[in-house]
Amino acid sequence: MARRVWTTDDFQRWLSASGLSAPQLAAVLDVSERTAKRLRSGEVGVKDAMTARAQEWLGQSRTTTGRDAELLDSYAAQADWADLCAAFPNAHITGMQSAIARGWTSANSHGFRQLSQPERMPQPPKWQDFDLEWIHGVDLPWGVEVREDTDGRPYRVASAERTLLELAINESMFGIDDVEECYRGAFADGGTRPDVVLLRMKARERGEKPADQVYYYLRHFI
Structure with a gap:
């Protein structure tokens, strides 16, 4: 900047x-x-x-750059992420929503939105026509991109590394097969590869189980 x-x-x-x-x-x-x-x-x-x-x-x-950033900001505008972030001013979008926007998976959000924020903040089960799934908010504000969509509206989304970390840690919410697809998509040829060193470091900071979960999904890419 x-x-x-x-x-x-x-x-x-x-x-x-x-x-x-x-x-x-x-x-x-x-x-x-x-x-x-x-x-x-x-x-x-x-x-x-x-x-x-x-x-x-x-x-x-703003760690997502180039063509990946254009796709992310375009998806954010179509999905009205700015309105969602405005409704929850300490939250960021993460999980499968972030992975879908980044083109890592063929999964569909099916009317859900995943958000993370400090636990002390209100966490209602619905917003407009969407069911909300709340992910335990720690390590804030590491790995939260503050961006503008293609309409110039601000929104917040987990970085590539934080998205992968939160997918692995919350695999019971998404399913192992869908999380594995997201990891394959994240490390597919043609896009910017997430920082594996950073991802593993942040996983270890969360504890032994998160570190093992992330290593399981990364095993084919390191």
Whole structure:
């Protein structure tokens, strides 16, 4: 992302789109949690150093690039992910929804949407005409892409690596065969391969069982 000074409105738009809680915002901007809360409420002004860190974080979050990014942003617009993210401002889209949008699987969402967010937030079973499936939200905001769809609306989606991690850990929700198809699709020729080193590191951070689950699905690709 180009380095430039954001206006207060620019910063507030980013803040709204990012889905960061006050502690996460404090870590990203390198400020106290109290300052983060006051920034959110507009009680204090935004400094150039803060906007620079926000821009850097935003740029680093967008790990899907090239043709893959075009397909992802196009799917997001068709599926109204921006509206879904606006309805749940601390959540991101993940699981089979992310895998479908990335072209990894022939599975159909069948009226479901998978979301992840901190557990303390409301987790209703439905939104509009969709049944919602909630995935345990940890490690936030690692691996959450803050993007804009092809209509210019902000949305949040798990990165390729986080999608694969959350699919493996929640295999009982999706089924082993569907998760295996997603892994095959993720590592198929023609697209950008997910970072295996990062994926395995994050799986180990979750514990021995997640590490074993991810290794099982990665066994043919490492």
